[in-house]
Amino acid sequence: MNRDSKIYVAGHRGLAGSAILRSLKDHEFSDVIGRTHTELELTNQHMVERFFGLERPEYVIIAAAKVGGIKANSDYAADFIYSNIQIQTNIIHASYLFGVKKLIFLGSSCIYPKMAPQPMLEEHLLSGYLEPSNKPYAIAKIAGIEMCRAYNKQHGTHFVSVMPTNLYGPNDNYSDTNSHVLPALIQRFHRAKIEEKPFMVCWGSGSPKREFLHADDLAEAVVTVLQTEDMPDLINIGSGKEVTIKELSETIKDVVGYKGEIRWDTSMPDGTPRKVIDCTKINGLGWSPKISLKDGLLRTYQDYLENINNVRT
Secondary structure, three states, X not given: OOOOOEEEEEOOOOHHXXXXXXXXXXXXOOEEEOOOOOOOOOOOHHHHHHHHHHHOOOEEEEOOOOOOOHHHHHHOHHHHHHHHHHHHHHHHHHHHHOOOOEEEEEOOHHHOOOOOOOOEOHHHOOOOOOOHHHHHHHHHHHHHHHHHHHHHHHHOOOEEEEEEOEEEOOXXXXXXXXXXXXXXXXXXXXXXXXOOOOEEEEEOOOOOEEOEEEHHHHHHHHHHHHHOOOOOOEEEEOOOOOEEHHHHHHHHHHHHOOOOEXXXXXXXXXXXXXXXXXXXXXXOOOOOOOOOXXXXXXXXXXXXXXXXXXXXO
């Protein structure tokens, strides 16, 4: 790669995409482009192919996706499978048509079976049943992985799929119902503190274990993958460190400064009981996360406070 190679980041204003944009600029890539949803409707095949024909990006990173937590995945299952398959299909096919040198497709660790061995290896893909609460989203992402593999095999492309664990950081979605667990908890603990509520209710039992990765660490991993010639077609990106949802909630409570009690609503679903991914392959490329969960939460909450009138809810 040259530092002036044209790189298109799809979803450049979202959590992952904005972090990748920052990292590329930090690494002195000078020709990085993005388009807002208003400027380019990624579910429209004609518009996507027209954009590729005009801009001719040499490298493409797909960070654009319709995402959400357990409730959003349940309530809008059709939207999740339709939109994500449309977005990734249009970009992957256009990248082939217009000779993109390398494409990186961002998936999710939810592609792995609900009861996969822990930590989850890339080889565990399609080895068992998926977690029902986000199955349509997971199937969409699996379709993207298999599409990249098929194009590599049939057309000789260089399309790589990376599977991040649970992400957090600046530019996240802080909705009560549509966001992932960590930003939702930040927003709810902050509101409980401001309203001086004596207790706050958290969903589920608090027992499931998850790993979390700051978006800036993910971005560094993606830039590493982008610049590495010989790559597997599927690679995990995670922290390798687990925390229960209960422990996470206590840490966020401390970071936010909420003094009330935490109560657990066990009528709400827990999701997969344990989910940690094996990162041997990405670690072998010289990457490892640098931001601890506590430090990352402090940074994220500060960003939330500084942008509280503009955060996505």
